[in-house]
Amino acid sequence: MQRYLLSRVLQSALLMVGVLILVFFIVRLTGDPARLMMPRDASPEDVEEFREAMGFNDPLHVQFFSYLKGAAVGDFGRSLHYRSAAMPLVLERIPATLQLAVSALTFALIFAIPLGIIGGTRPGTIWDTMCRGVGLIGQTIPNFWLALMLIVLFSVQLGWFPSFGRDNLRSIVLPTIALGFFPLGKFTRLVRASVLEIKNEDYIRTATSKGIPERRILIHHIFRNVAITLVSIIGVQFGYMLGGSIYIESIFAWPGIGRMINEAVQARDYPLVQAIAVFSAGFVVILNLMTDVAYALIDPRIRYEN
Numbered sequence: 001m002q003r004y005l006l007s008r009v010l011q012s013a014l015l016m017v018g019v020l021i022l023v024f025f026i027v028r029l030t031g032d033p034a035r036l037m038m039p040r041d042a043s044p045e046d047v048e049e050f051r052e053a054m055g056f057n058d059p060l061h062v063q064f065f066s067y068l069k070g071a072a073v074g075d076f077g078r079s080l081h082y083r084s085a086a087m088p089l090v091l092e093r094i095p096a097t098l099q100l101a102v103s104a105l106t107f108a109l110i111f112a113i114p115l116g117i118i119g120g121t122r123p124g125t126i127w128d129t130m131c132r133g134v135g136l137i138g139q140t141i142p143n144f145w146l147a148l149m150l151i152v153l154f155s156v157q158l159g160w161f162p163s164f165g166r167d168n169l170r171s172i173v174l175p176t177i178a179l180g181f182f183p184l185g186k187f188t189r190l191v192r193a194s195v196l197e198i199k200n201e202d203y204i205r206t207a208t209s210k211g212i213p214e215r216r217i218l219i220h221h222i223f224r225n226v227a228i229t230l231v232s233i234i235g236v237q238f239g240y241m242l243g244g245s246i247y248i249e250s251i252f253a254w255p256g257i258g259r260m261i262n263e264a265v266q267a268r269d270y271p272l273v274q275a276i277a278v279f280s281a282g283f284v285v286i287l288n289l290m291t292d293v294a295y296a297l298i299d300p301r302i303r304y305e306n
Contacts, residue, residue, distance in 0.1 A: 005293065012289045019281040023274050024067050071278060077271035081264065086275035090257060096166055097256030101241045103172055104180030112184050116191025123196060131192055138185015144247040147178035164253035175252045179245055183237050190233065194226045235291030239284035
Protein backbone atom coordinates (compact mmCIF):
# COMPACT_ATOMS: atom_id res chain seq x y z
CA MET A 1 0.00 0.00 0.00
CA GLN A 2 2.85 2.40 0.84
CA ARG A 3 4.53 1.71 -2.50
CA TYR A 4 1.25 2.36 -4.30
CA LEU A 5 0.66 5.65 -2.47
CA LEU A 6 4.24 6.81 -3.06
CA SER A 7 4.02 6.16 -6.78
CA ARG A 8 0.73 8.08 -7.04
CA VAL A 9 2.11 11.03 -5.05
CA LEU A 10 5.21 11.20 -7.27
CA GLN A 11 3.07 11.03 -10.41
CA SER A 12 0.86 13.84 -9.09
CA ALA A 13 3.89 16.01 -8.26
CA LEU A 14 5.36 15.51 -11.74
CA LEU A 15 2.00 16.30 -13.29
CA MET A 16 1.79 19.59 -11.37
CA VAL A 17 5.26 20.55 -12.56
CA GLY A 18 4.09 19.85 -16.11
CA VAL A 19 1.01 22.02 -15.56
CA LEU A 20 3.12 24.93 -14.32
CA ILE A 21 5.41 24.68 -17.35
CA LEU A 22 2.46 24.40 -19.74
CA VAL A 23 0.64 27.42 -18.30
CA PHE A 24 3.82 29.53 -18.45
CA PHE A 25 4.52 28.81 -22.12
CA ILE A 26 0.90 28.91 -23.33
CA VAL A 27 0.61 32.56 -22.27
CA ARG A 28 3.75 33.37 -24.23
CA LEU A 29 2.82 31.31 -27.29
CA THR A 30 -0.32 33.40 -27.75
CA GLY A 31 1.85 36.39 -28.68
CA ASP A 32 3.45 39.26 -26.85
CA PRO A 33 1.98 39.04 -23.32
CA ALA A 34 2.36 42.78 -22.78
CA ARG A 35 0.49 43.58 -26.00
CA LEU A 36 -2.23 41.05 -25.10
CA MET A 37 -2.72 42.38 -21.59
CA MET A 38 -2.74 46.07 -22.47
CA PRO A 39 -5.75 47.83 -24.04
CA ARG A 40 -5.87 47.81 -27.82
CA ASP A 41 -5.45 51.58 -27.99
CA ALA A 42 -2.35 51.62 -25.75
CA SER A 43 0.60 53.53 -27.15
CA PRO A 44 3.93 51.76 -27.86
CA GLU A 45 5.50 53.67 -24.97
CA ASP A 46 2.82 52.43 -22.55
CA VAL A 47 3.26 48.86 -23.78
CA GLU A 48 7.03 49.05 -23.34
CA GLU A 49 6.66 50.49 -19.85
CA PHE A 50 4.24 47.72 -18.92
CA ARG A 51 6.56 45.09 -20.42
CA GLU A 52 9.44 46.35 -18.30
CA ALA A 53 7.31 46.49 -15.14
CA MET A 54 6.08 42.92 -15.63
CA GLY A 55 9.56 41.58 -16.35
CA PHE A 56 8.79 40.51 -19.92
CA ASN A 57 12.05 42.07 -21.14
CA ASP A 58 14.06 39.64 -19.01
CA PRO A 59 15.53 36.51 -20.63
CA LEU A 60 13.03 33.66 -20.87
CA HIS A 61 14.82 31.45 -18.34
CA VAL A 62 14.86 34.33 -15.84
CA GLN A 63 11.12 34.84 -16.33
CA PHE A 64 10.51 31.11 -15.93
CA PHE A 65 12.39 30.72 -12.65
CA SER A 66 10.79 33.89 -11.32
CA TYR A 67 7.42 32.42 -12.25
CA LEU A 68 8.21 29.11 -10.50
CA LYS A 69 9.45 30.95 -7.42
CA GLY A 70 6.21 32.90 -7.23
CA ALA A 71 4.08 29.82 -7.94
CA ALA A 72 5.74 27.97 -5.06
CA VAL A 73 4.28 30.52 -2.63
CA GLY A 74 1.04 31.09 -4.54
CA ASP A 75 2.12 34.41 -6.04
CA PHE A 76 0.96 34.73 -9.66
CA GLY A 77 1.15 38.50 -9.80
CA ARG A 78 -1.55 41.15 -9.57
CA SER A 79 -4.83 40.99 -11.41
CA LEU A 80 -4.98 43.70 -14.05
CA HIS A 81 -8.75 43.98 -13.76
CA TYR A 82 -9.20 43.85 -9.96
CA ARG A 83 -5.87 45.56 -9.10
CA SER A 84 -5.04 43.05 -6.36
CA ALA A 85 -3.17 39.76 -5.90
CA ALA A 86 -4.53 37.09 -8.26
CA MET A 87 -4.54 33.97 -6.08
CA PRO A 88 -6.52 35.45 -3.15
CA LEU A 89 -9.18 36.47 -5.67
CA VAL A 90 -9.39 32.86 -6.86
CA LEU A 91 -9.62 31.54 -3.31
CA GLU A 92 -12.52 33.90 -2.59
CA ARG A 93 -14.54 32.31 -5.41
CA ILE A 94 -13.76 28.67 -4.59
CA PRO A 95 -16.55 28.14 -1.98
CA ALA A 96 -19.26 29.12 -4.48
CA THR A 97 -17.88 26.81 -7.19
CA LEU A 98 -17.42 23.92 -4.75
CA GLN A 99 -20.95 24.38 -3.45
CA LEU A 100 -22.37 24.20 -6.95
CA ALA A 101 -20.19 21.25 -8.02
CA VAL A 102 -20.93 19.21 -4.88
CA SER A 103 -24.63 19.96 -5.18
CA ALA A 104 -24.68 18.93 -8.85
CA LEU A 105 -22.69 15.75 -8.17
CA THR A 106 -25.00 14.80 -5.29
CA PHE A 107 -28.04 15.41 -7.49
CA ALA A 108 -26.56 13.18 -10.20
CA LEU A 109 -25.70 10.31 -7.84
CA ILE A 110 -29.04 10.38 -5.98
CA PHE A 111 -30.94 9.71 -9.21
CA ALA A 112 -28.34 7.81 -11.25
CA ILE A 113 -27.59 4.98 -8.80
CA PRO A 114 -31.22 3.82 -8.28
CA LEU A 115 -32.05 4.23 -11.98
CA GLY A 116 -28.95 2.33 -13.07
CA ILE A 117 -29.53 -0.51 -10.60
CA ILE A 118 -33.20 -0.85 -11.54
CA GLY A 119 -32.38 -0.81 -15.24
CA GLY A 120 -29.56 -3.31 -14.85
CA THR A 121 -31.52 -5.76 -12.70
CA ARG A 122 -34.63 -5.60 -14.92
CA PRO A 123 -33.38 -5.45 -18.50
CA GLY A 124 -36.00 -5.15 -21.20
CA THR A 125 -38.66 -3.71 -18.90
CA ILE A 126 -40.17 -0.24 -18.96
CA TRP A 127 -37.82 0.69 -16.10
CA ASP A 128 -34.86 -0.27 -18.21
CA THR A 129 -36.22 1.80 -21.11
CA MET A 130 -36.58 4.79 -18.81
CA CYS A 131 -33.06 4.25 -17.49
CA ARG A 132 -31.57 4.18 -20.98
CA GLY A 133 -33.65 7.20 -21.97
CA VAL A 134 -32.36 9.26 -19.04
CA GLY A 135 -28.81 8.22 -19.85
CA LEU A 136 -29.16 9.16 -23.50
CA ILE A 137 -30.91 12.49 -22.88
CA GLY A 138 -28.48 13.46 -20.13
CA GLN A 139 -25.47 13.01 -22.40
CA THR A 140 -26.93 14.68 -25.50
CA ILE A 141 -28.56 17.87 -24.17
CA PRO A 142 -26.06 20.78 -23.94
CA ASN A 143 -25.98 22.10 -20.39
CA PHE A 144 -26.10 25.76 -21.48
CA TRP A 145 -29.28 25.10 -23.50
CA LEU A 146 -30.82 23.24 -20.56
CA ALA A 147 -29.90 26.15 -18.28
CA LEU A 148 -31.72 28.62 -20.52
CA MET A 149 -34.80 26.38 -20.77
CA LEU A 150 -34.89 25.99 -16.98
CA ILE A 151 -34.78 29.77 -16.56
CA VAL A 152 -37.58 30.28 -19.09
CA LEU A 153 -39.83 27.67 -17.49
CA PHE A 154 -39.17 27.85 -13.75
CA SER A 155 -38.06 31.47 -13.38
CA VAL A 156 -39.83 33.49 -16.05
CA GLN A 157 -43.10 31.58 -16.48
CA LEU A 158 -43.65 29.89 -13.12
CA GLY A 159 -41.54 32.16 -10.89
CA TRP A 160 -40.54 29.29 -8.60
CA PHE A 161 -36.79 29.90 -8.53
CA PRO A 162 -34.56 32.95 -9.06
CA SER A 163 -32.77 33.13 -12.40
CA PHE A 164 -29.45 34.46 -11.14
CA GLY A 165 -27.34 35.10 -8.05
CA ARG A 166 -26.44 33.17 -4.90
CA ASP A 167 -28.81 34.59 -2.34
CA ASN A 168 -30.42 31.50 -0.74
CA LEU A 169 -30.95 27.76 -1.19
CA ARG A 170 -33.54 28.34 -3.90
CA SER A 171 -30.85 30.04 -5.99
CA ILE A 172 -28.85 26.84 -6.34
CA VAL A 173 -31.66 24.59 -7.60
CA LEU A 174 -31.60 25.50 -11.30
CA PRO A 175 -27.78 25.67 -11.61
CA THR A 176 -27.56 22.29 -9.88
CA ILE A 177 -29.92 20.64 -12.36
CA ALA A 178 -28.24 22.27 -15.36
CA LEU A 179 -24.73 21.25 -14.28
CA GLY A 180 -25.67 17.84 -12.88
CA PHE A 181 -27.81 16.54 -15.75
CA PHE A 182 -24.87 15.44 -17.91
CA PRO A 183 -23.17 13.39 -15.13
CA LEU A 184 -26.62 12.05 -14.22
CA GLY A 185 -26.90 10.51 -17.68
CA LYS A 186 -23.32 9.29 -17.63
CA PHE A 187 -23.56 7.68 -14.18
CA THR A 188 -26.90 6.07 -15.03
CA ARG A 189 -25.48 4.34 -18.10
CA LEU A 190 -22.32 3.35 -16.22
CA VAL A 191 -24.21 1.81 -13.27
CA ARG A 192 -26.61 -0.04 -15.58
CA ALA A 193 -23.77 -1.48 -17.68
CA SER A 194 -21.85 -2.52 -14.55
CA VAL A 195 -24.88 -4.23 -13.02
CA LEU A 196 -25.56 -6.15 -16.24
CA GLU A 197 -21.93 -7.29 -16.38
CA ILE A 198 -21.70 -8.28 -12.71
CA LYS A 199 -24.97 -10.22 -12.83
CA ASN A 200 -23.38 -12.68 -15.25
CA GLU A 201 -20.40 -13.41 -13.01
CA ASP A 202 -20.05 -16.96 -11.62
CA TYR A 203 -20.13 -15.89 -7.97
CA ILE A 204 -23.48 -14.15 -8.49
CA ARG A 205 -24.98 -17.27 -10.04
CA THR A 206 -23.52 -19.34 -7.19
CA ALA A 207 -25.04 -17.03 -4.59
CA THR A 208 -28.40 -17.19 -6.35
CA SER A 209 -28.31 -21.01 -6.52
CA LYS A 210 -27.65 -21.15 -2.78
CA GLY A 211 -30.92 -19.35 -2.16
CA ILE A 212 -29.42 -16.10 -0.88
CA PRO A 213 -32.10 -13.39 -1.02
CA GLU A 214 -31.92 -11.11 -4.05
CA ARG A 215 -31.74 -8.01 -1.88
CA ARG A 216 -28.69 -9.30 -0.03
CA ILE A 217 -26.98 -10.22 -3.29
CA LEU A 218 -27.73 -6.76 -4.62
CA ILE A 219 -26.33 -4.94 -1.58
CA HIS A 220 -23.35 -7.10 -0.63
CA HIS A 221 -22.17 -8.27 -4.04
CA ILE A 222 -23.51 -6.26 -6.94
CA PHE A 223 -23.57 -2.77 -5.44
CA ARG A 224 -20.14 -3.11 -3.83
CA ASN A 225 -18.57 -3.95 -7.18
CA VAL A 226 -20.53 -1.20 -8.91
CA ALA A 227 -19.14 1.23 -6.32
CA ILE A 228 -15.59 0.34 -7.40
CA THR A 229 -16.35 1.36 -10.98
CA LEU A 230 -18.29 4.43 -9.86
CA VAL A 231 -15.56 5.74 -7.55
CA SER A 232 -13.02 5.54 -10.35
CA ILE A 233 -15.00 8.02 -12.45
CA ILE A 234 -16.52 10.30 -9.80
CA GLY A 235 -13.23 12.08 -9.16
CA VAL A 236 -12.64 12.68 -12.87
CA GLN A 237 -16.21 13.86 -13.40
CA PHE A 238 -16.05 16.17 -10.39
CA GLY A 239 -12.95 17.81 -11.81
CA TYR A 240 -14.71 18.20 -15.15
CA MET A 241 -17.67 19.82 -13.41
CA LEU A 242 -15.38 22.37 -11.77
CA GLY A 243 -13.97 23.32 -15.15
CA GLY A 244 -17.19 22.87 -17.08
CA SER A 245 -19.14 25.24 -14.85
CA ILE A 246 -17.99 28.29 -16.86
CA TYR A 247 -21.18 28.49 -18.93
CA ILE A 248 -23.49 27.61 -16.07
CA GLU A 249 -21.96 30.14 -13.69
CA SER A 250 -22.05 32.83 -16.38
CA ILE A 251 -25.69 32.13 -17.28
CA PHE A 252 -26.86 32.13 -13.66
CA ALA A 253 -24.44 34.89 -12.54
CA TRP A 254 -23.05 32.44 -10.00
CA PRO A 255 -20.03 34.04 -8.26
CA GLY A 256 -17.57 31.19 -8.75
CA ILE A 257 -14.25 30.66 -10.54
CA GLY A 258 -16.04 29.61 -13.73
CA ARG A 259 -17.59 33.03 -14.09
CA MET A 260 -14.35 34.67 -12.99
CA ILE A 261 -12.25 32.96 -15.67
CA ASN A 262 -14.78 34.04 -18.29
CA GLU A 263 -14.45 37.64 -17.09
CA ALA A 264 -10.65 37.35 -16.89
CA VAL A 265 -10.35 36.09 -20.47
CA GLN A 266 -12.61 38.85 -21.77
CA ALA A 267 -10.58 41.45 -19.86
CA ARG A 268 -7.29 39.84 -21.00
CA ASP A 269 -6.31 39.54 -17.35
CA TYR A 270 -3.62 36.90 -17.87
CA PRO A 271 -2.17 36.89 -14.32
CA LEU A 272 -5.63 35.97 -13.08
CA VAL A 273 -6.09 33.40 -15.87
CA GLN A 274 -2.77 31.80 -14.89
CA ALA A 275 -3.76 31.66 -11.22
CA ILE A 276 -7.12 30.08 -12.02
CA ALA A 277 -5.59 27.56 -14.44
CA VAL A 278 -2.89 26.43 -12.00
CA PHE A 279 -5.27 26.26 -9.04
CA SER A 280 -7.90 24.32 -11.01
CA ALA A 281 -5.31 21.89 -12.36
CA GLY A 282 -3.84 21.39 -8.90
CA PHE A 283 -7.27 20.76 -7.44
CA VAL A 284 -8.00 18.15 -10.13
CA VAL A 285 -4.63 16.45 -9.56
CA ILE A 286 -5.29 16.22 -5.80
CA LEU A 287 -8.81 14.97 -6.50
CA ASN A 288 -7.51 12.23 -8.79
CA LEU A 289 -4.95 11.26 -6.16
CA MET A 290 -7.72 10.93 -3.57
CA THR A 291 -9.72 8.87 -6.07
CA ASP A 292 -6.79 6.49 -6.59
CA VAL A 293 -6.43 6.08 -2.83
CA ALA A 294 -10.17 5.44 -2.38
CA TYR A 295 -10.08 3.00 -5.29
CA ALA A 296 -7.25 1.07 -3.63
CA LEU A 297 -9.09 0.97 -0.27
CA ILE A 298 -12.25 -0.41 -1.88
CA ASP A 299 -10.48 -2.92 -4.11
CA PRO A 300 -7.39 -4.50 -2.43
CA ARG A 301 -6.28 -6.00 -5.76
CA ILE A 302 -5.25 -2.54 -6.96
CA ARG A 303 -2.71 -1.89 -4.21
CA TYR A 304 -1.27 -5.41 -4.39
CA GLU A 305 -0.80 -5.28 -8.15
CA ASN A 306 1.25 -2.05 -7.96
